[in-house]
Amino acid sequence: MINFMGTPKIETRRLILRQLVPKDTQKIFDNWLSDERVSDNRVNPAHKHVSETKERLARIIAEYESKEHCYWGIELKVDGELIGEIDLYDFDRTTDNSEVSYSVGYKWWNQGYGSEALKAVVDFGFHYMNIHKISAAHNTDNPASGRVMVKAGMVQEGIVRHMIRNAKNQYKDCAIYGILREDYIRFNDTAKIRVIET
Numbered sequence: 001m002i003n004f005m006g007t008p009k010i011e012t013r014r015l016i017l018r019q020l021v022p023k024d025t026q027k028i029f030d031n032w033l034s035d036e037r038v039s040d041n042r043v044n045p046a047h048k049h050v051s052e053t054k055e056r057l058a059r060i061i062a063e064y065e066s067k068e069h070c071y072w073g074i075e076l077k078v079d080g081e082l083i084g085e086i087d088l089y090d091f092d093r094t095t096d097n098s099e100v101s102y103s104v105g106y107k108w109w110n111q112g113y114g115s116e117a118l119k120a121v122v123d124f125g126f127h128y129m130n131i132h133k134i135s136a137a138h139n140t141d142n143p144a145s146g147r148v149m150v151k152a153g154m155v156q157e158g159i160v161r162h163m164i165r166n167a168k169n170q171y172k173d174c175a176i177y178g179i180l181r182e183d184y185i186r187f188n189d190t191a192k193i194r195v196i197e198t
Contacts, residue, residue, distance in 0.1 A: 002096050003130045004067040009196040012120045015113065017072035017086065019064055020057060024073060027082040029053040031105035038103055041142045045167030070129075074104065074117045083108045086117050088125055088134070096132035098125060102148075109144070115151040120193045122152050126181045127191040133181065137163065137174040149177040153184055 010017040020028070029050045032038045039046035047053050063069040070088035075081065084104035091098050100121055104114045118136075125131040138145035140159060150156075154177040163174035 001130065002091060002093070002098075003128065004091075005070075005128060006067045007064060007070050007072055010072065010120050010124055011077075011194040011196060012116050014077055015116055015120070016075045016077055017117060017120055018075060020060055020071065020073045020085070022054075022057065022061065024082055025050060025054050025057050028057060028073075028085070031082060031107070032084055032103050035106050037106045039167065041139055041145065042103065043164055043166060070121075072117075072121070074102075074113065076113075083113060084117065086121055088121060088129075088131075091131075096130070098131050098134050100125075100134050100136050114145075114148040118148055118152040122154075122179060122184065123188065123191055123193050124195065126184050126188075128195060131181060133178055135176065135178040137176050139164075139172040140175050141172070146175055146177065152179070153187075154179045 007019050009019075029047055033047045033053050033056075036046045060071055063071065068091060072086050073082050074084040074086060076083060084102060086100065086102035088098050088100050100118065102114060102118060104117075122134055125134050134154075136149055136154060137160070138149070146156065157176045157178050159173055159175050161173045162171040164172050166172055
């Protein structure tokens with residue numbers, strides 16, 4: 001059974017994963033949601049106006065009242081810059097399985113931040129929430145995201161053709177990755193993150 005804990009603050013070597021707040025709106029818009037280089041790998045289009053980001057953020061914040069809502073902003077420890085987001089979602093109570101998704105601003109690509117955030121959320125999901133399996137997917141034309149998943153211990157399980165249609169009306173094949181709690185715990189018997197209750 002999944003032990004839902006909401007969205008506690010999580011600390012890693014270089015990052016703080018934390019709840020998003022209204023004052024984050026401009027950073028979210030500037031750093032990733034308005035950037036087509038990022039949105040090309042998402043289902044929804046890049047935001048054209050900060051008001052779109054404000055509305056989206058209001059919906060996310062409203063969900064924090066639920067213990068089943070696990071949605072973090074990714075913040076750099078060194079300067080407090082908000083560089084992305086990551087969430088656990090689509091919890092299946094019959095299997096105790098979940099999915100994870102993430103976005104990191106283009107300026108911070110290829111610096112290991114995505115891998116560090118994903119490793120932290122996988123660790124949290126297995127050691128604290130007792131999730132059975134965590135899955136993720138990426139467009140096959142975005143192999144860098146697959147490398148992030150592999151660094152977090154996930155393995156590719158297959159490819160689903162035309163799994164999504166993006167904002168540009170393009171169908172995209174997606175590679176599916178997953179990791180089982182039993183496999184993760186075998187090599188990581190103690191949690192590697194610091195969870196700060198909120």
